[in-house]
Amino acid sequence: MSQKKYVMAIDQGTTSSRAIIFDHYGRIVSVGQMEHEQIFPSPGWVEHDASEIWFNVREVVGRALANATKQTGMELNHHDIAALGITNQRETTIVWDKNTGQPVYNAIVWQDTRSQDLVDRLAANGGPDRWRPIVGESLSTYASITKIMWILENVPEARERAERGELLFGNPDTWVIWNMTGGINGGLHVTDVTNASRTMLMDIHTLQWREDICQEAGIPLSMLPQIRSSSEVYGQCRQDGLLAGVPVAGDLGDQQAATFGQACFEPGMAKNTYGTGCFMLMNTGTTPMPSENGMITTVCYKIGNEPTVYALEGSIAVTGSLIQWLRDNLNIIAASDDVEDLASSVKDNGGVYFVPAFSGLFAPYWKGDARGTIVGMTRYNTKAHLARAALEATAFQTREVLDAMESDSQVRLGELRVDGGMTANNLLMQFQSDILGVPVVLPTVAETTALGAAYAAGIAVGFWSGTADVTNNWQEHYRWNPTMDPTERDRTLRLWKKAVTRTFDWVDEDAR
Numbered sequence: 001m002s003q004k005k006y007v008m009a010i011d012q013g014t015t016s017s018r019a020i021i022f023d024h025y026g027r028i029v030s031v032g033q034m035e036h037e038q039i040f041p042s043p044g045w046v047e048h049d050a051s052e053i054w055f056n057v058r059e060v061v062g063r064a065l066a067n068a069t070k071q072t073g074m075e076l077n078h079h080d081i082a083a084l085g086i087t088n089q090r091e092t093t094i095v096w097d098k099n100t101g102q103p104v105y106n107a108i109v110w111q112d113t114r115s116q117d118l119v120d121r122l123a124a125n126g127g128p129d130r131w132r133p134i135v136g137e138s139l140s141t142y143a144s145i146t147k148i149m150w151i152l153e154n155v156p157e158a159r160e161r162a163e164r165g166e167l168l169f170g171n172p173d174t175w176v177i178w179n180m181t182g183g184i185n186g187g188l189h190v191t192d193v194t195n196a197s198r199t200m201l202m203d204i205h206t207l208q209w210r211e212d213i214c215q216e217a218g219i220p221l222s223m224l225p226q227i228r229s230s231s232e233v234y235g236q237c238r239q240d241g242l243l244a245g246v247p248v249a250g251d252l253g254d255q256q257a258a259t260f261g262q263a264c265f266e267p268g269m270a271k272n273t274y275g276t277g278c279f280m281l282m283n284t285g286t287t288p289m290p291s292e293n294g295m296i297t298t299v300c301y302k303i304g305n306e307p308t309v310y311a312l313e314g315s316i317a318v319t320g321s322l323i324q325w326l327r328d329n330l331n332i333i334a335a336s337d338d339v340e341d342l343a344s345s346v347k348d349n350g351g352v353y354f355v356p357a358f359s360g361l362f363a364p365y366w367k368g369d370a371r372g373t374i375v376g377m378t379r380y381n382t383k384a385h386l387a388r389a390a391l392e393a394t395a396f397q398t399r400e401v402l403d404a405m406e407s408d409s410q411v412r413l414g415e416l417r418v419d420g421g422m423t424a425n426n427l428l429m430q431f432q433s434d435i436l437g438v439p440v441v442l443p444t445v446a447e448t449t450a451l452g453a454a455y456a457a458g459i460a461v462g463f464w465s466g467t468a469d470v471t472n473n474w475q476e477h478y479r480w481n482p483t484m485d486p487t488e489r490d491r492t493l494r495l496w497k498k499a500v501t502r503t504f505d506w507v508d509e510d511a512r
Helices: 050-072 116-123 146-152 158-163 172-178 211-219 254-261 321-330 340-346 381-411 427-437 448-460 468-471 486-501
Strands: 006-011 016-023 029-037 080-088 093-097 167-170 190-191 227-230 231-236 247-251 268-272 280-285 294-302 311-318 353-355 373-375 415-419 441-442 476-480
Touching: 006 050, 006 172, 006 448, 016 050, 016 448, 029 050, 029 158, 050 172, 080 172, 080 254, 080 448, 093 146, 093 158, 093 172, 116 146, 116 167, 146 211, 146 311, 158 167, 167 172, 172 190, 172 247, 172 254, 190 247, 247 254, 247 448, 254 268, 254 280, 254 294, 254 311, 254 448, 268 381, 268 448, 280 294, 280 381, 311 381, 321 340, 321 381, 340 381, 353 486, 373 486, 381 427, 381 486, 415 427, 427 441, 427 476, 427 486, 448 468
Parallel strands: 006 080, 080 247, 190 227, 268 415, 415 441
Antiparallel strands: 006 016, 016 029, 093 167, 231 247, 268 280, 280 311, 294 311, 353 373, 441 476
């Protein structure tokens, strides 16, 4: 075991960036966090300022170190940090000038749907599933491929600069690592297999970029980062930073990191993360498992030279952000935490079902032309019923994803491990268990995304010996068991599915 006592993880998420310091038992020592601006230039467009993100990452590292000093009573600095792990919002696309370090455009976020016309163009020759056997998913606005294409085709001179080898592409992990390791002064342009698997540009079998797909999409290979494992020493942090010389040794997309942090190392184990969206991953072992039910076949993790582990994933676009919408757009709650008390003030949803297809439907439907709807309303209903329906929407969408996974894998889930901010909502977690019909289990350390990145980095430098240490550290904090009558469960599910059908095919020449 290393003599250094701590590992740091940077969690660059959809709404904020955090730095978290962990000890050898996987316990949180300190946190630094900053939110960044959400930019909505047009309907369906979602952007972030990549320069703001990099500024915030540096800030939260300093805050985490300062807070750790307060917590421990001893000054912590880079000498105490054995390794740095990175985890990030996946698919979100940043293109920047390698000579100036300046982004050519805002980061286009994973939720963004502006590239539907480009999706349709690529799908015209072979359909949306044309590359699914190679890349593990169908064409949609979700993956990075059409976001890169949009930048190259719409930002003045971007294509010419890219073809001259001046521009680099990366998801936020690559952007942070490049800047952390020197930026324009020799920064490392790397990503890991989990993030690369969400671009639609990597062959999930060979773990290499597909030149033919890049060529058809018009994306120069020179833009793409080197693909590495999720747990190895990529390089060291820049000497003029707060983490001078600390090895950058772990990199996983946020949902894969959470799966790692939840110790889902055996085939059939699954976790669901409740954040801006919801993301369920089920470990399927060392062979990619094709999906017939709208799931994504993705890389789960790869530790150094060990065999690659794969997963099935169901991605839900709108869950936690729906509660933010109730707060910010409808003003029916003052703070997100208020939604539980409001929803608990009524005994059920009053017949109201809320399908939050704000940017289309993700798994298992993958319908970009769907739009949100609230059905079943009468004059009896109040804002409390709407709040309850909004919470229940998260659980219903999760149930549909689980049904698809179980059909693909022929494995019946025994329990669902959960994490993310919405797990603090007891009403939601109990309803989730009820609607799934299986126990829902919360670990002691709920920050499993950052923890997974920390574990990957720590394993690479010998701070932890391997996944057995992760399993030994994992502890159950709370368990919700199903209590709903199966007949009532089936009735509500039928109504939910009926509500979902009302969202289909809304976007056309009259409604864009």
